[in-house]
Amino acid sequence: MSGTRRTPIARPPVAQITARAVDLFVAMGKLRCTCPPPPPEYWKRKMCAGCDRWYELHAELNDELGCKPWEWPCVARQSPKRAGSPAWNEDIAARMAMLDDAARARRTASHRSKSGPPMPPSLTRR
Numbered sequence: 001m002s003g004t005r006r007t008p009i010a011r012p013p014v015a016q017i018t019a020r021a022v023d024l025f026v027a028m029g030k031l032r033c034t035c036p037p038p039p040p041e042y043w044k045r046k047m048c049a050g051c052d053r054w055y056e057l058h059a060e061l062n063d064e065l066g067c068k069p070w071e072w073p074c075v076a077r078q079s080p081k082r083a084g085s086p087a088w089n090e091d092i093a094a095r096m097a098m099l100d101d102a103a104r105a106r107r108t109a110s111h112r113s114k115s116g117p118p119m120p121p122s123l124t125r126r
């Protein structure tokens, strides 16, 4: 039995899903798009605050997941099918599914450990 196999991995099977990556992914999912319909002059088109923020968080998530610069976008704003380059769409879908799973697992975990209201009502009203 030889324990040293020096065959390099051609392609890392999964990205590293960190807690921070899940944070970013969840935050991105909560952003609302309020873009107005695009004007005919596409160069005048401006992104809404939600989209702006999405791309900011996306850049961080890209770093966090250790995605290569050409793996862009690393997750999709809408559906992975329309993410961008068809070559990456499968990877993007897999990545989003993993992040989704991680987020859901964390939600159920925090739900179970929750004992009491998150914030006393007196703090939300004044």
Ligand SMILES: [Zn+2]
Pocket: 032, 033, 034, 035, 047, 048, 049, 050, 051, 052
């Ligand atoms: Zn928008």
